[in-house]
Amino acid sequence: MTIAFRSVSLFVALSLAWQVQAADTNTLYSSMAPLEQYLMADRTAEIALARSAAPESISRDAEVLVLGRRGYETAVKGKNGFVCVVERSWMAPFDDPEFLNPDQRLPLCLNPPAARSHLPLTFKMTELALAGLNKTQIFDSVKAAFDKKELPLPEPGAVCYMMSKQQYFGRKYGNADPHLMFWVPKTDDMFWGAGLSGSPVYVHQYSPEPITEFIISVSEWSDGTAAPKE
Amino acid sequence: MNWQIVKTAALVVVLSAAYQATAADAKKRYPSMAPLDQYLIADRSAEIALARSAAPESISKDAEVMVLGRHGYETVVKGKNGFVCLVERSWTAGSDDPDFWNPKLRGPICFNPAAARSYVPFTIKKTELVLAGQSKAQMFEGIKAGLDKKELPTPEPGAMCYMLSKQGYLNDQAGHWHPHLMFFVPRTEAATWGANLPGSPILFTDDPEDRMTVFLIPLAKWSDGTDAPMDMH
Numbered sequence: 001m002t003i004a005f006r007s008v009s010l011f012v013a014l015s016l017a018w019q020v021q022a023a024d025t026n027t028l029y030s031s032m033a034p035l036e037q038y039l040m041a042d043r044t045a046e047i048a049l050a051r052s053a054a055p056e057s058i059s060r061d062a063e064v065l066v067l068g069r070r071g072y073e074t075a076v077k078g079k080n081g082f083v084c085v086v087e088r089s090w091m092a093p094f095d096d097p098e099f100l101n102p103d104q105r106l107p108l109c110l111n112p113p114a115a116r117s118h119l120p121l122t123f124k125m126t127e128l129a130l131a132g133l134n135k136t137q138i139f140d141s142v143k144a145a146f147d148k149k150e151l152p153l154p155e156p157g158a159v160c161y162m163m164s165k166q167q168y169f170g171r172k173y174g175n176a177d178p179h180l181m182f183w184v185p186k187t188d189d190m191f192w193g194a195g196l197s198g199s200p201v202y203v204h205q206y207s208p209e210p211i212t213e214f215i216i217s218v219s220e221w222s223d224g225t226a227a228p229k230e
Numbered sequence: 231m232n233w234q235i236v237k238t239a240a241l242v243v244v245l246s247a248a249y250q251a252t253a254a255d256a257k258k259r260y261p262s263m264a265p266l267d268q269y270l271i272a273d274r275s276a277e278i279a280l281a282r283s284a285a286p287e288s289i290s291k292d293a294e295v296m297v298l299g300r301h302g303y304e305t306v307v308k309g310k311n312g313f314v315c316l317v318e319r320s321w322t323a324g325s326d327d328p329d330f331w332n333p334k335l336r337g338p339i340c341f342n343p344a345a346a347r348s349y350v351p352f353t354i355k356k357t358e359l360v361l362a363g364q365s366k367a368q369m370f371e372g373i374k375a376g377l378d379k380k381e382l383p384t385p386e387p388g389a390m391c392y393m394l395s396k397q398g399y400l401n402d403q404a405g406h407w408h409p410h411l412m413f414f415v416p417r418t419e420a421a422t423w424g425a426n427l428p429g430s431p432i433l434f435t436d437d438p439e440d441r442m443t444v445f446l447i448p449l450a451k452w453s454d455g456t457d458a459p460m461d462m463h
Contacts, residue, residue, distance in 0.1 A: 055429025
């Protein structure tokens with residue numbers, strides 16, 4: 001009885017704490033922070049962070065983009081068709097309470113089909129965020145762009161590497177784990193057997209983007225060190 | 231003189247020679263098809279369970295299951311989720327695979343709907359030709375003709391499969407190897423996915439006879455949830 005009561009109390013306390021933190025997060029990131037907080041002053045550091053998304057054998061020959069005051073710029077020309085970039089929090093799902101968290105740093109290296117079909121979305125979202133639009137306005141603009149077919153759907157075989165130990169998804173997930181992401185035009189979770197008990201495939205259904213993201217964790221960071229097992 | 235390098239090089243030479251010897255040995259051991267009974271699993275329930283072990287139960291419990299009979303694969307369990315699970319035999323390997331006729335080989339696979347439509351027809355066709363008594367060369371001629379006449383499909387976007395069975399036996403060298411996912415795409419280069427490069431978690435296999443490329447991603451757990459060794463070396 002005592003243990004059960006303490007467990008319930010603990011659950012209530014944790015639940016309340018989580019709700020307070022989520023509410024706190026929503027309040028914290030309800031609008032865009034000053035632009036400087038999203039930028040990286042050291043361009044060399046941003047290039048290194050972008051490249052850390054994939055093993056050096058891939059990223060050393062990739063094009064590298066860095067975020068400037070007016071959007072992404074090519075800082076290094078590539079030779080292998082891959083593009084590495086550090087995305088910011090406005091590329092997180094719209095329902096993410098840390099959507100505008102200026103601390104988020106999301107290094108990705110995209111293969112050629114992903115570079116062609118995902119980067120236009122990155123550029124569009126960045127343009128809208130840098131123009132000072134709020135989350136609702138960004139949502140509406142992105143929805144309209146897909147409706148008018150101004151933004152492409154993922155090409156077959158669009159995949160990206162997210163294996164940087166330095167990646168930061170925000171207060172809730174930290175640097176998460178190293179993984180690969182596959183983008184496909186909107187489909188059911190079951191298309192890849194994702195999100196089921198024991199399945200190694202995780203899924204995120206985007207909205208308003210008509211895109212499904214399948215996520216597969218891998219065992220090592222890009223520097224070859226082992227990732228935590230769970 | 232760096233003795234570590236010398237020792238590593240020597241080890242590579244020895245291992246490489248050992249592999250070649252084993253491969254040549256396998257070719258000698260499996261020069262042609264063994265009696266059909268050696269490829270069959272007498273216990274149908276055991277074959278169903280083995281096929282299902284390719285994927286987590288949450289996927290395989292609602293999948294269609296096919297088993298190998300004397301005339302080819304037969305559906306023994308109807309599915310509800312579009313996945314198809316079956317146990318492949320050695321003749322679905324590449325033509326130069328030394329284990330091509332190895333009757334011990336058991337490759338449990340669960341295919342997603344896109345692969346069930348665009349990859350499983352290859353398995354069924356190859357099996358049909360082999361069980362009809364055709365040689366390896368004749369079988370691949372049959373596949374070529376099927377592709378030329380468009381009776382065999384190209385991989386659909388998103389075609390993939392689960393190979394997470396601890397009970398599989400993929401060849402005499404690797405045994406059950408590692409749990410992994412495989413992705414089937416129209417023939418392309420390894421570089422498209424950054425595969426086979428140092429540190430890359432993606433492996434590449436060219437499959438010229440079937441005119442496709444297979445990308446593999448090794449995983450950390452078997453379908454029963456137990457940990458798998460992650461040392462790929």
